[in-house]
Amino acid sequence: MPDSDHAIAATFAPHDHQQCAHRALDEAAARLTEQGARLTPVRRRTLEILLESHRAMGAYEVLDRLAAEGFGRQPPVAYRALEFLVTHGLAHRLQRLNAFAACLHPGHDHHPAFLICRSCDKVAEAAAAPIRDALTAVAAQGGFRVERATIEALGLCATCAAEGVA
Amino acid sequence: MPDSDHAIAATFAPHDHQQCAHRALDEAAARLTEQGARLTPVRRRTLEILLESHRAMGAYEVLDRLAAEGFGRQPPVAYRALEFLVTHGLAHRLQRLNAFAACLHPGHDHHPAFLICRSCDKVAEAAAAPIRDALTAVAAQGGFRVERATIEALGLCATCAAEGVA
DNA sequence: GCGATGGCGTTACTTTATTACATTCAGGTT
DNA sequence: AACCTGAATGTAATAAAGTAACGCCATCGC
Numbered sequence: 146m147p148d149s150d151h152a153i154a155a156t157f158a159p160h161d162h163q164q165c166a167h168r169a170l171d172e173a174a175a176r177l178t179e180q181g182a183r184l185t186p187v188r189r190r191t192l193e194i195l196l197e198s199h200r201a202m203g204a205y206e207v208l209d210r211l212a213a214e215g216f217g218r219q220p221p222v223a224y225r226a227l228e229f230l231v232t233h234g235l236a237h238r239l240q241r242l243n244a245f246a247a248c249l250h251p252g253h254d255h256h257p258a259f260l261i262c263r264s265c266d267k268v269a270e271a272a273a274a275p276i277r278d279a280l281t282a283v284a285a286q287g288g289f290r291v292e293r294a295t296i297e298a299l300g301l302c303a304t305c306a307a308e309g310v311a
Numbered sequence: 312m313p314d315s316d317h318a319i320a321a322t323f324a325p326h327d328h329q330q331c332a333h334r335a336l337d338e339a340a341a342r343l344t345e346q347g348a349r350l351t352p353v354r355r356r357t358l359e360i361l362l363e364s365h366r367a368m369g370a371y372e373v374l375d376r377l378a379a380e381g382f383g384r385q386p387p388v389a390y391r392a393l394e395f396l397v398t399h400g401l402a403h404r405l406q407r408l409n410a411f412a413a414c415l416h417p418g419h420d421h422h423p424a425f426l427i428c429r430s431c432d433k434v435a436e437a438a439a440a441p442i443r444d445a446l447t448a449v450a451a452q453g454g455f456r457v458e459r460a461t462i463e464a465l466g467l468c469a470t471c472a473a474e475g476v477a
Numbered sequence: 478g479c480g481a482t483g484g485c486g487t488t489a490c491t492t493t494a495t496t497a498c499a500t501t502c503a504g505g506t507t
Numbered sequence: 508a509a510c511c512t513g514a515a516t517g518t519a520a521t522a523a524a525g526t527a528a529c530g531c532c533a534t535c536g537c
Contacts, residue, residue: 183534203523203524204523204524204525205523205524220524220525220526221525221526221527224524224525224526243523243524243525
């Protein structure tokens with residue numbers, strides 16, 4: 146991810162989340178104008194909601210929030226906004242959870258591996274390149290060409306482990 | 312995987328499927344008696360249905376088949392049988408597809424990586440060890456302990472590629 | 478201003494999955 | 508054989524996740 150090993154720990158450890166979320170939102174806005182895509186109110190708000198925590202949220206959880214704030218209350222409202230964000234690399238979909246999480250490093254590796262803590266539920270993005278390389282190599286031996294990889298790990302983060310969670 | 316690089320290609324290439332399915336069923340039965348678990352009619356039939364192809368099947372697709380053969384026609388019938396098979400390592404769940412596939416190598420690596428061909432829809436199991444190692448290493452740098460990994464690749468198999476599928 | 482496009486909202490529906498509870502069946506005990 | 512017990516099976520009902528189809532309105536290029 147952006148710089149180093151710190152990215153993972155930074156997600157799980159306590160940190161200035163206001164700033165963390167704000168930075169991601171700014172980067173997102175920058176990337177979109179660059180691409181000529183529009184960050185409309187629903188989309189912006191959806192991203193903000195995802196950015197409030199490092200957890201993954203279900204589409205209906207997001208929808209409830211949007212509806213409470215005066216946006217539409219039908220599923221497509223949430224799904225469309227989420228799909229937009231995913232398409233533009235501003236959010237990720239977690240297959241294991243049927244849920245979505247804001248991307249914290251837009252513009253870097255757009256198909257990271259995900260580390261999901263089973264205790265605090267937070268989700269971190271990890272550099273997928275070495276993992277994908279291993280996968281690609283194994284597949285190639287069988288003549289299979291990998292186009293998209295889903296890599297999601299469930300486990301325990303350092304912060305929860307330090308707090309004594311088994 | 313059982314032996315080698317051949318396992319992947321063998322899944323996608325034409326082969327004696329009767330024998331392939333039969334062998335998997337035998338191995339499954341053997342493993343279950345060993346574990347003291349019961350391969351009841353619904354469970355056995357569910358496994359056979361999955362083994363008929365190398366595709367992943369949705370729970371409702373399996374359910375339709377079971378219902379047509381005189382078993383119950385309510386979702387729990389299929390979900391319970393499938394869950395049993397997954398628990399005992401005789402089938403796998405594919406997160407990306409919300410579907411299930413028979414395990415072709417029961418007793419070997421119970422958490423393989425999956426290679427899903429987007430053209431023929433078949434699913435092969437690949438050795439996950441090297442991939443999981445890479446994932447574990449990346450995660451460990453961030454203090455994260457991986458407990459379970461989901462590794463699923465979408466792409467094109469050798470057979471489809473040879474047939475000119477782009 | 479005017480049409481084309483994209484975004485948003487709605488209704489309606491499909492697909493996937495679970496909860497809760499009644500019934501049946503295999504196995505061991507008396 | 509009668510009896511108990513726990514696992515397995517079946518049902519109805521419902522929840523959760525996701526999609527299709529359509530109309531309205533705003534924005535943008537002309």
